[in-house]
Amino acid sequence: MSESEKKNYSYYVEQKTLDVTDRPRKFLQAFAAVLEHGSYGVALDTYTRVSAKCARCSSSCQLYEATEDVRDIPCQRSELLLKVYRRYFTRSGLMKARLFGGFTLTDEYLDTMAEEYYRCTACRRCKSTCPIGIDHGLVTHLARWLLAEIDVIPKALVVATREQLEGVGNTSAITVPGLKDTCEFLEEELEEEYGIAAKFPIDVEDAEYVFFPAVSDYLLEPDTLMGNAAVMHVTGASWTIGTGNFDGIDYGLFYSDRMMESIVNNVVDEVHRVRGKKVLVGECGHATRSAWYIPTFGGEKPPEVINCLQYAYQALKDGKIPLSNRKIEERVTYHDPCNIARAGRITEEPREILKMICTDFVEMTPNRAENYCCGGGGGTVSIDEIREFRTTLMGKRKADQIRATGAKYVVSPCANCKKQLKEVCEDNGLDEVDVVGLHDLLLKVIDFSDFQIDKDESSEEGETDTPAEMQEAAVNNPTETESGIDSE
Template sequence: MQETSTKDSETDTKVIDEGVEKGLKGLTPEKIELVINQVLKNETGARLKLYIDTCMRCSLCADACSFFLSNDRAPEFSPAGKVKQTLHEMIRLKGKVSKDTLRNIVRIAHTECNVCKRCSMYCPFGIDIAYMILLVRRICHKLEITPLYIQDTVNSHAATMNQMWVKEDEWIDTLQWQEEDAREEFENLRIPLDKDGADIMYSVIAPEPKFQAGLIYQSAVIHHAADINWTMPSFPGWDNSNMAMFTGDYEISGRIAKAHYEAATKLHVKKIVMGECGHAFRSVFDVGNRWMGWAMPPVDVIHAIEFYHYLLTSGRIKIKDKFKETVTLHDPCNISRGRGLHDKARELVDMLCESFIEMTPNKEHNYCCGAGGGAINCGPPWKINRMVNNREKADQIKRTGAKVLIAPCHNCHSGLEDILHYYDQDMEVKFFGDLIFNAMDKTIYKGGE
């Protein structure tokens, strides 16, 4: 029987977001109509028409959505229901949408859908509902009614090519600081900056230098012990994250992906290894690159799960002591449903941990952390709503009974910590990197051994 968490309340539909309100104030009915119709006419085609014409409101997508389940199966939270209240309204009204309706549309598109694509797996026709929600966000972007905090993040991307306003000297200084500290572990450890012709460029997301520099330390220790020929760029392009992809600012999204790949080609690396982030992988592997016209990544790119799996199975990293407490695993949407890394993740867990309990549902059927798709980046105004909308996720985690939750994604990490705190669950969230760092034999790999 399904256990229900103790905290509960309804989604607040009256949240005031300064960015949205200021944007709405500047709009005229003519501008709203013009922008909606321009996007629908110029930026859509057979794909959208097919989706609109095919959806028969069978509601099979509803039970796939954790928002729907978290809100007592209220129909307005079903994926098809969300499309009906947003894109369908725009189409039905031929762009003549009121500001009050637009306010609701922003809330639904930005904060009540994680564009996690779980619903598409349950749609008998495979309709990509996330595509339609992202199209709504594209219209919101062009109307300049994107929520404040995620817009600020995109502004940071555009100005600095990283999502957290990290200045160029701060980035390098942080790497040098972590390098110095990590010499406590290995006296000759380096974080090689701009090493031309290294095999691997390691890229991270901006919260690491900003708030979680210890993760760079850990990663440097892992690279060093595994004797990897690696580098990190000292120049913009080091941040693989991309919130513009989620606000519909495709031009900035493409520019971010361009900077990332140009950093890799400038350094002549064979491969990019990305840290533990899911949305960043989606950006680099699937979205930003494709806006640029790169059907597949122009430089090979792998997520940290694939990299760690290689290090452990090749013997470059040896595990000294497996983690003893029972762990469970959260499969991030963008690398599980999006890339199929869930089996490799379980093999990693098996190599690292003594006791594992599955979260149900899992693998490509796992629920989103609730933070994904830019939801957490919409910031403080929307946090309580996000928590309410994550009730199903909280229940899913609680049912495992585990004390440690592995989440190989930054967004998931932050979102899950919020959920655990809000629903008073005593559980610790860890990255795979945390587990490897603590369990590894800290001697340097020598080839041939």
């Protein structure tokens, strides 16, 4: 990585970002196009009229709490874009500029925006404290898109999106044979560890559910995926994974509605290809929120969207998932991923599940729609070069929250949150804390006694593991033991 790629910003960008010329004009051109074709105009128009600059939002922002730097006040950040809007897209701004001159959009100003809008995770917590109702997350979302149209995008995000839309087809560059190998390996693990013949059905047509987890789970979160498969197995669900597209990740949500639309449409296309009925999203906050845009971008008769937490909760409620007498006895707490909890859409289902399977569940404070972001939201978790910023300044509040619970397990049903929270714990001396997915724990307490496969068949199939697979299992899943499970 050359230094030149990082010289303007705290994150790496591609060389082409630095080669773009005439940026202010191109930015304004993009702004005009977005105002014409998008829905942002009404918000910007209203915000510029009523923004009170009261700074109440500062008291809800974990970054400002840590830095106490005025530039980190959400309202101050939003003003960067509102100032451009006011000057170039309102009559009064145009008139003032003609009469008195004043603000002009420059390269330096754009660089400031590029830095500031990636110091925000767009968690939208500040909206709940703004008396005026300004959604600063919306402004960050829009500003990032406009910056992307002049090629200012963190390299980590654009490379992943390129891989997804123009490369192998997913953000982790997993090939279809690689996917099948991983699924087979996970099936064998389920058979060996739990004695069940749970399958990861590939390309099954006419299935009820087409599964889209964060694709990184196939590399990093085998327990979560095994939990997903086990739940589908014991509930007898008809589900499949499509080899045409098996990635729920959508970095477009973090930097470009253009990209988001394409990625969402690819999900819908895959559901249609395998003639599936519903999109089942894995444990991933932003993948879920992106999938909630299927009715927007997905054309006529878009498939229904359901998150795996909602599915599991409903199945538990209906008595379709038998639970053993063993429960998780270590203290468990729950981190609400912003993308599913901020608007209050998924907050109770995971809690109800945890209360059923844990004996010592404690809440973080605040929680649900008022939760603090993990510190890696808005795609920043993928930007490794800003880890220190993420885990100390952004993540400090979350580390304090986790510490206050005294929990052994932090459950977060989101791939991004999990990565960030693991790093937060590492960098803040919380070495005893395990960050896990909800299905990881659920897997440990399902009663599989009615689902056991024939033992002879089991031992025969169990011997198919190669040494390489066993080694991979050990690396991927070092804590795959019965620790954390106790009999009541």
